[in-house]
Amino acid sequence: xxxxxxxxxxxxxxxxxxxxxxxxxxxxxxxxxxxxxxxxxxxxxxxxxxxxxxxxxxxxxxxxxxxxxxxxxxxxxxxxxxxxxxxxxxxxxxxxxxxxxxxxxxxxxxxxxxxxxxxxxxxxxxxxxxxxxxxxxxxxxxxxxxxxxxxxxxxxxxxxxxxxxxxxxxxxxxxxxxxxxxxxxxxxxxxxxxxxxxxxxxxxxxxxxxxxxxxxxxxxxxxxxxxxxxxxxxxxxxxxxxxxxxxxxxxxxxxxxxxxxxxxxxxxxxxxxxxxxxxxxxxxxxxxxxxxxxxxxxxxxxxxxxxxxxxxxxxxxxxxxxxxxxxxxxxxxxxxxxxxxxxxxxxxxxxxxxxxxxxxxxxxxxxxxxxxxxxxxxxxxxxxxxxxxxxxxxxxxxxxxxxxxxxxxxxxxxxxxxxxxxxxxxxxxxxxxxxxxxxxxxxxxxxxxxxxxxxxxxxxxxxxxxxxxxxxxxxxxxxxxxxxxxx
Numbered sequence: 001x002x003x004x005x006x007x008x009x010x011x012x013x014x015x016x017x018x019x020x021x022x023x024x025x026x027x028x029x030x031x032x033x034x035x036x037x038x039x040x041x042x043x044x045x046x047x048x049x050x051x052x053x054x055x056x057x058x059x060x061x062x063x064x065x066x067x068x069x070x071x072x073x074x075x076x077x078x079x080x081x082x083x084x085x086x087x088x089x090x091x092x093x094x095x096x097x098x099x100x101x102x103x104x105x106x107x108x109x110x111x112x113x114x115x116x117x118x119x120x121x122x123x124x125x126x127x128x129x130x131x132x133x134x135x136x137x138x139x140x141x142x143x144x145x146x147x148x149x150x151x152x153x154x155x156x157x158x159x160x161x162x163x164x165x166x167x168x169x170x171x172x173x174x175x176x177x178x179x180x181x182x183x184x185x186x187x188x189x190x191x192x193x194x195x196x197x198x199x200x201x202x203x204x205x206x207x208x209x210x211x212x213x214x215x216x217x218x219x220x221x222x223x224x225x226x227x228x229x230x231x232x233x234x235x236x237x238x239x240x241x242x243x244x245x246x247x248x249x250x251x252x253x254x255x256x257x258x259x260x261x262x263x264x265x266x267x268x269x270x271x272x273x274x275x276x277x278x279x280x281x282x283x284x285x286x287x288x289x290x291x292x293x294x295x296x297x298x299x300x301x302x303x304x305x306x307x308x309x310x311x312x313x314x315x316x317x318x319x320x321x322x323x324x325x326x327x328x329x330x331x332x333x334x335x336x337x338x339x340x341x342x343x344x345x346x347x348x349x350x351x352x353x354x355x356x357x358x359x360x361x362x363x364x365x366x367x368x369x370x371x372x373x374x375x376x377x378x379x380x381x382x383x384x385x386x387x388x389x390x391x392x393x394x395x396x397x398x399x400x401x402x403x404x405x406x407x408x409x410x411x412x413x414x415x416x417x418x419x420x421x422x423x424x425x426x427x428x429x430x431x432x433x434x435x436x437x438x439x440x441x442x443x444x445x446x447x448x449x450x451x452x453x454x455x456x457x458x459x460x461x462x463x464x465x466x467x468x469x470x471x472x473x474x475x476x477x478x479x480x481x482x483x484x485x486x487x
Contacts, residue, residue: 004086005036005037005090005192005195006037007037007038008024008038008040009024009037009038009039009040009191009192009195010040011040011042011046011050011213011214011215012195012198012202012211012212012213012214013046013049013050013053013212013214014049014050014053014056014057014208014209014212015053015202015207015208015209016208018046019040020040020041020042020043020046020216021041021042021043021045021046022041022042022043022216023040023041024038024039024040024041025038025039025041025188025216025217026038026039027039027094027189027190027191027192028094028338029093029094029096030095030096030334030335030336030337030338030371030372031096031325031326031327031334031335031370031371031372032370032371033370033371033372036090036093036094036192037094037192039188039191039192039215040214040215040216041215041216041217041218041221042214042215042216042221043220044220044221044223044224046214047183047185047214047221047224047225047228048224048228048230050183050212050213050214050225051154051156051183051212051225051228051230051231052228052230053208053209053212054154054181054182054183054209054210054212054230055153055154055181055230056209057181057207057208057209057210058151058153058154058180058181060207061176061179061180061181061207061210062151062179062180063179064179066120066123066177066179067120069176069177069179070117070118070119070120070177071118072176072201072204072205072206073114073115073117073118073173073176073177073204074114074115074118075203075204075205076114076200076201076203076204076206077111077112077114077115077118078204079200079203079204080107080110080111080114080197080200081111083196083200084103084107084108084111085103087107087165087193087196088102088103088106088107089102090192090193090196091106091107091164091165091190091193092326092327094164094189094190094191094192094193095161095162095163095164095189095190095193095337096290096326096334096335096336096337096371096372097289097326097334098326098331098332098334099326099327099329101288101289101326101334102326105163105166106163106164106165106166106193107165109163109165109166109169110165110166110168110169110197111169112453113166113169113170113173113174114169114173116173116453116470117173117174117176117177117473117474118173118177120177121471121474123148123149123150123178123478124146124147124148124149125146125147125148126144126145126146127144127145127146127147127482128145129142129143129144129145129487130142130143130145131143141486142486142487143484143485143486143487144484144485144486144487145482145483145484145485146482146483146484147480147481147482148480148481148482148483149178149474149475149478149479149480149481150179150478150479150480150481151178151179151180151477151478151479152178152180152232152233152256152477152478152479153180153181153232153233154180154181154182154183154230154231154232154233155171155175155180155181155182155183155231155232155233155234155235155477156182156183156184156185156225156226156228156231156233156234156235157171157172157175157182157183157184157185157235158185158222158225158226158234158235158236158237158238158246159171159184159185159186159187159194159237160187160237160238161187161188161189161190161292161337162289162292162293162337163289164186164187164190164191164192164193164194165193165197167237168184168186168193168194168197169197170468170469170473171184171235171237171468172184172197172201172211174468174473174474174476174477175235175477176206176210176211177474177477178474178477178478180233180477181209181210181211181212182210182211182212183212183213183214183225183228183231184198184211184212184213184214185213185214185215185216185221185222185225186213186215187238188215188216188217189337189338190337191215194213194215195213198211198213222242222246223249226246226249226250226255227249227253229253231255232255232256233255233256233257233258233477234246234250234255234256234257234258235257235258235476235477236257236258236259236260236261237260237261238261239261239262239392240261240262240392240417240418240462240463243259243261243464246259247259247465256479257465257466258458258465258466258468258476258477259464259465259466260294260420260457260458260459260463260464260468261294261420261459261462261463261464262294262392262394262418262420262462262463263294263295263296263298263392263418263420263421263459263463264298264299264389264390264391264392264416264417264418265294265295265296265297265298265299265418265420265421265422265423265441266297266299266300266301266412266413266416266422266423266439266441267281267282267297267299267300267301267422267423267424267425268301268403268409268410268413268422268423268424268425268435268439269282269300269301269302269303269306269310269425269426270303270306270406270409270424270425270426270427270428270431270432271303271304271305271306272426272427272428273306273425273426273427273447274425274427274447275306275309275310275313276313277425277447277448278310278425279310279313279314279317280317281297281423281425281445281447281448281449282297282300282314282398282423282449283314283317283318283321284296284297284449285297285298285396285397285398286317286318286321286333286376286396286398287321287332287333287376287396290333290334290335290336290374290395290396291336291374291393291394291395291396291397292336292337292341292394292395293394294392294394294420294463295420295421295443295449297398297422297423297449298392298393298397298398298399299389299398299399299401299413299416300314300398300399300400300401301401301402301403301409301412301413302400302401302402302403303402303403303404303405303409304402304403304404307400307402310400311360311378311380311400314360314378314398314400315360315361315378318361318362318376318377318378318398319361319362319376321333321376323366323368323373323375323376324366324368324373325371333373333376333396334373335371335372335373335374336372336373336374336395337372338372339372341372341394341395342365342372342373342374344395345374345393345394345395345396345397346365346374348387348388348391348393348395348397349362349363349377349379349388349397351387351388352379352382352386352388352399355383355386355387355388356381356383356386357379357380357381357382357386357388357399358379358380358381359377359378359379360378360379360380361375361376361377361378362374362375362376362377362378362396362397363375363377374395374396374397375396376396377396377397377398378397378398378400379397379398379399379400380399380400381400382399382400382401383401384401384412384415386399389401390416390417392418406431406435409435410435410438410439413439413441414438414439414440416461417461417462418459418461418462418463419439419440419441419442419459419460419461419462419463420441420442420443420458420459420460420463420464421441421442421443421444421445421459422436422439422441422443422444422445423444423445423446423448423449424436424439424444424445424446424447425447426447429446429447432446432447433446440460440461441459441460441463442456442457442458442459442460442463442464442467443455443456443457453469453470454469454470454471455469455470456468456469456470456472457469457472
């Protein structure tokens with residue numbers, strides 16, 4: 001077991017590694033523009049075969065004792081731990097992450113998620129007995145009840161490119177723990193890590209058909225993974241536009257959905273905030289995954305009394321960050337995923353200029369010979385109607401708007417199609433929590449961008465449907481069944 005990639009990666013269907021019917025596509029290192037490997041292009045029939053294999057495996061796997069399912073996940077976590085360095089090298093090569101991020105936040109978090117769901121939790125909850133008076137069903141009786149969590153069935157997991165380990169693991173591990181089987185469709189930009197994850201699960205003893213991985217660059221693969229009649233649920237991480245199309249297909253088949261979509265996180269900074277804390281927290285947008293993260297505080301709303309100082313400090317912070325080869329120890333900002341995405345981000349910066357925003361720092365492509373790099377960029381003098389303020393850029397770009405009072409700050413934060421994670425910085429903790437409760441977002445960080453990995457994760461509005469992480473992921477990948485009896 002290692003991070004080495006076969007010259008031509010195969011699909012994983014029904015417990016076998018099979019050749020793709022539509023050939024292969026090249027996976028490119030965003031830092032070097034060199035080919036990392038060749039990933040398979042599944043046909044529609046192969047995707048449906050994977051779903052059929054998952055359907056056949058569902059019955060036996062769902063009846064496997066929870067402790068045995070957990071043991072498989074625990075063994076997989078151990079295999080990932082033993083191969084952490086080669087896995088991280090591959091993840092870095094195909095995603096462009098810095099070394100620390102690839103090891104800790106990609107493979108490390110992926111391992112931790114398998115380990116987290118390797119512990120069982122109760123799936124049955126006794127409910128208070130109810131005394132039914134005499135009625136159409138006979139005389140008075142004591143009715144007992146039990147709420148039981150049952151697996152949904154076959155789950156299609158469509159994963160994002162910004163974290164080829166943590167995101168797939170966050171879907172696969174809780175789904176398997178609950179007794180579901182999965183069809184995984186990895187992002188085409190960095191799919192090779194997901195096949196290594198499948199190898200780890202195979203070595204850990206997952207039965208044939210329980211985990212299937214089918215990839216490709218075209219829409220055909222994703223569509224087949226959603227519309228297959230064998231699929232009961234779709235778990236998707238990606239753009240809101242794609243999520244809406246998936247939801248339409250799911251609606252026709254009444255398939256369950258878990259959607260983690262776009263974000264335009266508001267950071268509401270009051271004039272009594274700890275300036276250094278706010279700057280370092282907001283500054284993670286420039287460096288963490290090079291801004292390619294839906295939870296980033298990209299939309300900074302700062303009270304007017306602190307506005308100029310915050311803009312000055314953020315600009316100074318951004319200008320000191322080292323952009324370059326993610327394998328170099330001093331690099332803080334690596335490349336974005338592709339040339340096309342780099343061009344998209346740059347087009348947004350130019351759009352901001354045309355809309356009247358002031359480019360305080362960045363806005364010019366870093367002078368590097370190769371790789372898809374974007375300089376950390378700060379846009380000030382923004383207004384709420386600008387597209388750079390309203391639309392998700394998904395890169396190392398922060399926009400800043402002033403506000404006068406608490407009411408206006410809350411209104412500006414909520415004036416968005418998105419509502420994934422917002423942030424509040426204030427020296428008045430009571431005010432910070434008061435404001436947090438009025439923000440229309442699935443999560444709010446108070447004086448921090450840190451996360452509690454048992455807290456529910458998901459969005460309001462166009463940022464998604466449903467919640468996962470911790471025990472909430474087990475809820476997401478299960479249906480609640482009631483059993484009632486007369487006692």
